[in-house]
Amino acid sequence: MIYRFRVILDTHEDVFRDIEIEASDSLEDxxxxxxxxxxxxxxxxxSFYVSNDKWEQGEEIALFDMGDKPGAVRIMSENRLEDxxxxxxxxxxxxxxxxxxxxxxxxLADIVEPEDGMSYPNLMYVEGQIPAEAPEREFIIEDLDDSLSNEDELDLDPDDYDNLDFNENWN
Structure with missing residues (x-):
């Protein structure tokens, strides 16, 4: 089987690529x-991240295992697309x-049968040019005042340096 993917750069401009690749290929491919x-x-x-219909980031599938415990992170080379x-x-x-x-x-836009004489992976379509720099991420924080005003909850006084429980000679 052949998977047809649309890969879209997260930017305001239309920048995407349509790619065909064998379902049995790895995520590293x-x-x-x-x-x-x-x-x-x-x-x-x-890294790839499994996502839902709302494009929320889920489980990581990394290029290399950089975790504390070997085998705790899924690796691209060990995971086939069809899985x-x-x-x-x-x-x-x-x-x-x-x-x-x-x-x-x-x-994943479509799953099709391979075409005779076609080699895969195949770049089907190109739209837009990639910018010189990565687009700036736009993070939305609801109730910013509430999320940043935890000084009262922690009972901290940033002006009281001597009582912040900080060892300035830690190294």
């Missing part, structure tokens, strides 16, 4: 195709370069 399709060099860390994405679970979030946070929405 999809990662490499995305890098090539958008012109990245591939020198940075990346991670299917008709009822069609969305992934892809983050490349944790410093700049290039963020992409990856959605």
């Amino acid at each position: 999809l990662h490499n195709v995305i890098l090539q399709a958008f012109g990245f060099e591939g020198q940075e860390m990346a 991670s994405v299917w008709r009822e679970q069609t969305r992934l979030i892809y983050v490349y370069d944790y410093l700049n946070m290039w963020t992409f929405m990856v959605e």
Whole structure:
């Protein structure tokens, strides 16, 4: 089976790539195709995140296991597309370069039979140019005043340096 994905850069402009790839390929293969399709060099860390219909970030599938416990994090090379994405679970979030946070929405658009004579992966369609810098993330914080006013709850006085329980010679 062939998976057809639309990979959309999270920006105001229309920047996306339509990609065909074999369902039996790994998420690392999809990662490499995305890098090539958008012109990245591939020198940075990346992760996929399972997502729901609201594009909420779920379980991480990382390029490498950087966790405290070996095997605690799912790894791209060990996860096939057909085991991670299917008709009822069609969305992934892809983050490349944790410093700049290039963020992409990856959605399974179709599942088709392979075409005779076609080699996969295949870049089907290109729309828009990737900007020189990663788009700035827009975070929404509800009730900002409530979330930042926990000084009263913790009974802290930022002007009382001597009683903040801070060892300035910690190293």
